[in-house]
Amino acid sequence: MTTTPTVPATPPRRVPRRTALLLAGVLAIPLGGGVAAPAAARVDAGNSPGVTCTGAPDGFASVNALGQNGTTGGAGGPTVTVTTAAQLASAAGQAGPLIIRVSGRIQVSDMITVVANKSIIGVGTTAEITGGGLQLGSTTRPGNNVIIRNIRFTDAEDDSISVTNKAHHVWIDHNDLSDGYDGLLDIKRESDFVTVSWNRFHQHSKASLVGHSDNYPADRGKLRVTYHHNFFDGTDQRHPRVRFAEPVHIYNNYYRNNALYGIASTEDAGLMVEGNYFENVAHPIHVGYADSAPGRVVERNNLYVNSGTPETAGTVVEPRTYYPYTVDSPASVPATVTAGVGVGRVCP
Template identity: 80%
Template sequence: MTPRPAATPSTKPAPGRSTLAAGLVGVLVLPLLGAADPARAGLPGPAAPTRDAAIACTDAPIGFASVNAVGQSGTTGGAGGPTITVTTAAALEDYVGRAGPYIIRVSGRIQVDDMLTVVANKSILGVGTSAEITGGGLQLGSTTRPGNNVIIRNIRFTGAGDDSISVTNKAHHVWIDHNDLSDGYDGLLDIKRESDFVTVSWNRFHNHSKSSLVGHSDTYTADVGKLRVTYHHNFFDGTDQRHPRVRFADPVHVFNNYYRNNALYGIASTENAGLMVEGNYFENVAHPIYVGYDESGPGRVVERNNLYVNSGTPQTAGTVVEPRTFYPYTVDAPASVPGSVSGGVGVGKVCA
């Protein structure tokens, strides 16, 4: 890849709130499909209703999931494939693991026992406000079946026995949007093992310690040059740490997120990772940004135009690749973040 120019710390304020920047690559359509024809599609089981306002949207991710790269034009998920509705763990496991594109609508509460492997070209979309996956989680891809071009939206994840969502095994072009994640065992959302071009947006993380890890371990150097992730408009609501904790990646772009009452720290950049942190609102966070953490070596952080309310002083170091060299974006005024983010995150608000 052609080398990108580095960004340096800036005291200039970020742009104010405006409409979505023009020029996003690809438009994702979560279509208003009529009932699928199981016989024609070769599918057993129920078909989707004619429309659902909660997921019938025309929009696209901002950030790394929008970038044309690795032979993929943005992130489209299961667009163009059959639409089906699942209500059981068996059906969910079946369809997320099938080859080819599918738009999979999750209806109601589904109890799973383990991590379900999601393979390429899937949209996994909660119906209404009651879609829930509990007891287990979703793993994007295996070592032999990639989990590329996947969208997960409008689902509540609770009580996972491992991670709630694991983006792993070289998965690329993933959009995780408007979910509610809580009360798991390990990480609520981990991105690792050479995964790339991921956007995490408008999610609420709560009732948990370890929110989101980027990078498998201090010794997994295969992650160098990968793990490009955008976090925007997420609510880290009382979670202790990893919002995110990052190894090796450059850049990880963290903008317009709301941090509240995070007991250990907000963000940690380690093992020479490069983080651009801008337009965020930290409230009651004693250590908003660390450079290096625990036994991990230091990373790099550029921070600009963040607000620190009853919070400590952020650590910064070095220079970082400028996200704007990859994609356009607009940063909201950080003072507006608590209201817009707390009111807009989570399930049932996809079209808000």
């Protein structure tokens, strides 16, 4: 197998944002009702041949819990199309279910608050939120039952997407995230039942954090998150870095040229890591990191190509106690993930 050279010992300097790859495809907005279990995977004719995807969330976002029947977003509400930051902020903060179509490039400042029962869906292949990001909920207005799909996020002043303030049932799918200031996608402050699928992370250091800080044990027993079929493409760290959560299920993701590390489990978090492909990752899995106490990791059936040895420890709650799933062969992951991630590939 031909591999690219080993990653440098120190992380590369941040470089200017480059134009993200535009992927051909079609867009359809999901309008279905409650989700009791994952939708069956299928091949969508609008995508590249052989790319399997689903039109409804799977993983933790599909679980019936906390009074929510899976994740349905704005289904059942009206549809609006937004082209400016003011329109997006107004729609995202509106009470009740709403499907928000993001058309073209929208320049925003800081974070736009998204409240409950919203689907925020990019139109075609050119939807972009730049300069700021989306924050799910506030301390007084929850961001539960939210879907974010098919959007390019660039140059955020803070996080590109922040799932916070006890938001639950969130599906983040088929987005392209790059070149922000802090985290591209952070999940914290007692949020729960989240699925992160088919996203590309690139041109950045801190990809995705789960758990607010070492001094926020209120996250214990929350933060149940599924990561599957994401492409961590040259990002340095946090793919994810996890505190307190259990289980965090990480499967069939493609890790390439991650200079600091792939995954880190800290502060007694429990991570199930399976069927992933690590390429040129010197430290694919850490147990404990920096000043954070060790967590627990069970790893199985991963491939480590020109990569280091993973660290593991302890036992972890099986994700199958929450939802059914199928793990693809890890050897197929680079081709499947690179063909399917990002914008322009949203299945109906």
